[in-house]
Each structure stands twice: as C-alpha cells, then as structure tokens.
Amino acid sequence: MSTKSKYAILGGGSWATALAKILTDNGHHIQWWMRDEKNIALFKLRKHNPHYVSNIRFDMDKISFSNKIEAVIEAANVIIIAIPSAYVVGSLQALPENVFVGKKIISAIKGIIPPDNFLLNHFLKEKFKMTSDQYGLVAGPCHAEEVASEKLSYLTFSASNKEDAAQYSTDFATDYIKTIVNTDVKGVQYAAVLKNIYAVGAGIAHGLDYGDNFMSVYIAGAADEMASFLRKVAWLDEVKEKHNYAASVYLGDLLVTCYSLHSRNRRFGNYLGKGYSVKAAQLEMNMVAEGYNASKGIFEINKTIGATMPIATSIYKILWENETAQDAFDDIEKVLV
C-alpha cells in the first residue's frame, strides 16, 4: 500500500462514527456509506450523526456521503465494514462478486454473521472470493463515547499482512489514540465476539444483585474461559505463534465491556438480571445487543471446536433456552475458582 490510503466506511452506527472522527481528525477525506438517505441529509445539516455519538462534530469537507454502497466502495481503496453483524448479509449480498477486487478491507464488526456463524473474513471469502492478504480488522478496547470525548484509547489492528496493519496503525494514531499491530486475525475476531457474551453475563450478575467481589471472580473466570477457547482455536489451526491473551485487545476489551457503563451488552444483561424477558429487554433498549446472537453463534461453533465453556453455555441458556438467570448463575457459581 504505497499510495495514500483512501478510506471508505460502511455503516452509520456509533463505532463507525468514532472511526470516522479519528480518520478525519488525521486529515483523511473519507467516503461514507449509510443506508438511509434521510440520516445523511440530517448529518449534513447538523454536522454530526443524528443518532449516535452526536457530540462528535465533523468537518463536512472531509466526508463524501452516499447511500449507494457500490459507489462508495469504488471510490476508496480501504473499506472499513462497520455494519452490525446481523445486517452484514443484507447490506452486502446484492454487490457484484468482484466489488472488493484490489481493495483492502478492515473489519470493525464485533459479532458473528448469521445464519452460518461466519467471521467476516470467512463470509467475504465465500461470497466475494476475498483473499487473506486483503483482510484486516480493528478492535478495542474502545467505547465510541470515549473517542467522542478524546479520552486516550488503544486500538489494535490485526492483519496477516503486517505492512497493512502497520499502515492502518499509522493512519489511525492520534494524540488520543494509540495503535497496536497484531497478526492473530482469527483470535482477535473471536475475542471481540466472546467478550460481548461475557458482558451480557456481567450485566445479568449485576442485575441479580451480586456484588463487586463476585463480579471479579466471574470476570476472571470469563477471561480464563476466553483464553482457553482462543488457545483451542489456535491449536486446531496449528498456529505456531503464541499470543498474549492478557494484551489489551483480549483481556482489556473483555474488562471494558464487562465493567463500563458505556457497554450496551452489560446494560442488556442488567435488564435480564432484574427479571425482564429477553424480548422486553430488547424492546426497552431498542436494539439487539451483539452478545445475544453471539451466544448462539459461539454455542454452535463450539460444537466443532470443543472448548470447555460452562460460563458461555450458561449465558446461552438464559438467552436462548429460557433458563432463569438465577438458575444459570447457580451453575456458574460452581465452576468458578
């Protein structure tokens, strides 16, 4: 990637908006696809996203908006996909098979793609013949709200192509963003999915009125379970490189998602712990927390991987099998050490 990266962002949520702020703060002109023309019009009028992290004000000269997704991809050479995982297939499936040829892709997705429980790179390979060296991803720990207020945050860029990861790392580094390069493309994606499940559980525990002592034991157990899943995946793939699962992109992301009040997954879980049904909690939040579908996806995937995951399984049972929150946590209490 010797020429300057020309970025496109697909998606109009809070994470997409935070990434747009970082890039435009760094002087990049970006192409930005949002589905809804009305939102684009409102954005242009108000100079901020009307629905998400609306305290971020943008220099409109640095953004080309469009609701034509193919045109947006066409105009850029690095495509950031920041669409909620449940809407990825719907958003991309009408595109021609060669639309990503010659493009780099950065996944900013923190979920598994239904109905096949694919990671984004898997989906893009199947559907668009994308090759591994086209693909990278950006991960936190990074709640968009703190990017909005320019609180120092760390982003990790992971790609099998190290030069690409290094380039993204340079393009996104600002005085309030420090960037890290990593090569564990599969593990980082799974970690980003898993942490949302455990964060739903942390919210449930909080809603059930467990205290700080228990929460710390629960989250330590989640960290251990997550690392054992990631080790199992790496082992099955015969990955030789050892990754440090205490690094920010694994443990740090788990911590911020479980502990921060910005966490939507934690908030969703909190409703469940307080006795709301899954449906009622989703209605109350007016969104589907990523951890909800993730718990089902990981439950299915783990039938193949075979990691020992009693915590994630208990959360799954609450979300998908009508087990009461307290019954499931009675089981979790027993496996924590």
Added chain:
Amino acid sequence: MSTKSKYAILGGGSWATALAKILTDNGHHIQWWMRDEKNIALFKLRKHNPHYVSNIRFDMDKISFSNKIEAVIEAANVIIIAIPSAYVVGSLQALPENVFVGKKIISAIKGIIPPDNFLLNHFLKEKFKMTSDQYGLVAGPCHAEEVASEKLSYLTFSASNKEDAAQYSTDFATDYIKTIVNTDVKGVQYAAVLKNIYAVGAGIAHGLDYGDNFMSVYIAGAADEMASFLRKVAWLDEVKEKHNYAASVYLGDLLVTCYSLHSRNRRFGNYLGKGYSVKAAQLEMNMVAEGYNASKGIFEINKTIGATMPIATSIYKILWENETAQDAFDDIEKVLV
C-alpha cells in the same frame, strides 16, 4: 488437624472483623486479640466493631476478647494473623520464640513486612522458627464490606499442607462464602501485595481523568505484569507446578481491588491523581494504604527477582520519588499493548 480447629484472630481491622463474622456464623467460638482495651469494651457494649464494618453484629457468646496477645494464642490452635503489615513486627516481636509451637497459622495479611520486606512466613520462620507445614493463608477477592452484607464471595486458602487448606476451606464455607484450595503459598502472597500497588495506580489514573477504555488497558497490563512476576518467582524457586494466574485469587483479586469503590488503595491513588501529595492523601484517609509500602517493598525485592515491571516501577516513582502522576503515566502509556 483431627480435632476441631480452635481459631484465634489477631487484629481488629475490617478484614479481621469479616473473618470473625464468617467463623462465628459457622458456629465457631473464637479467641480475638485487639490491642486497645477501650475498643474491646466498646465492641462488647455495642456488639459490633466500633470502627470497622460496624454493620456486622456479633453474638458475644461466640467471642472471647483479650488484649493479651500471648493468652489469645495460647487458647487456640489456629492463629489468624490479620494485622496491617506495617504493625506486624511491633505486635509480635515481644512474644517468646516458642509461642507458635504446635499451632497452625493463617496469614490474612496483604502486605510486605518492613523493614526487611519479608512475607509473613519468612518473618515467622526467622523470628519464631515456624516450619512451612504450620503456615497457610487466606486471600480474596473479598472486600470486607460485602462479607458484612453477605454478598457471595470466594476465599482461597493456600498452604503447602493440603489437609490444612482443606480443613480451613471447610471451616469457612458458608452460604455466602465459597472456598477454594491452592498450594501456591508464595505466589498468592505476592499477588495480594502486587494488586494493591496496581490498584493505587488505577486510582491515580482515575484521578488523572483517564476513561474506561484506558483503565481496561492499564489493568490488563497490570495483570500481565503481575503474572510475569509470579512466573519469575516460581521459576527461580524451581516450582514445577503450573498455577493458573487467571484464577480468582490472582486476576480476580486484582480486578476487585482496581475497580471496586470499596478499595482503599484505589481511593488513595485517586487523591494522588487529583493532585494531592502522598502526605495529604494519607492524612485525608487517616490511614496508610497497603499499596504505598508495598510499592517500595516490591521495588526492593525485584532487584533480586529481576522481573520486568515498568508499571509497578512508575507507581513506585510517584509514591516514593516525587515523580508527578502524569509524568509517570506518560511512561506507563508507552509500555501498554
């Protein structure tokens, strides 16, 4: 330990009081030493500790109080030492060398003993010829305030003598306390010391106005640094057994101490982050947070152990070398990944 354990508690702080609640809730009659006769009188009158976790009410029939330490030790066969580390030498040094002969000892201390930076077992061996099989310890994650309100908490009992650890584990298990057995006597003690240093740092970071994103990266870095110190200690001691540093007694205890508002070390750090001097913060809190002396102790000890600890060293510089909090965190920012 075939006869029923007869417990003595030395110390009158909040942790001692929480442990006394657990034992008396389990039907044990305890011997309890407090230095100050006036406090004992007030305790008896009010049926609660006048100064610490005073919402715990006690059945006075289950407690024999005394300010005569030797008599209290004499009347028991398991001695729980729950004296702040800075006062251990002063409290115990006048005792006869054979006072602990035939007794088991449980350390409930979360610090290093000045001036020699000894762990408690090291000090007791030097001063009282205690043998390793006499010694065990109790560790959290467990803030006393949540024991008071009977929030489910996990305690780990560590001893080289596994039968003893199992016995303590039985004696302390209640409906609100789950107990775990462990054999890593040295590592668990160091973890309990280290976590206080990192919690002071977490408080400083909060006081400096870092956000949740950064905090998660900082604490993940602390977890990694702590594990690398513990691995180095085990390696130097040629310990063959592998310990899981994501277990509650290591990572869990770090998390609750860094994140919980009950944490005195975090609160102390918060004052420093907001610009109070060390002296002013100590005066304001009317106590010395364990992490303060611990940072010096670990700094000295690590000259021998040689672990890579840039985070703990930066906290040490704030506490003991007049480095400004922001300057030290500028250094910490650079080592986090």
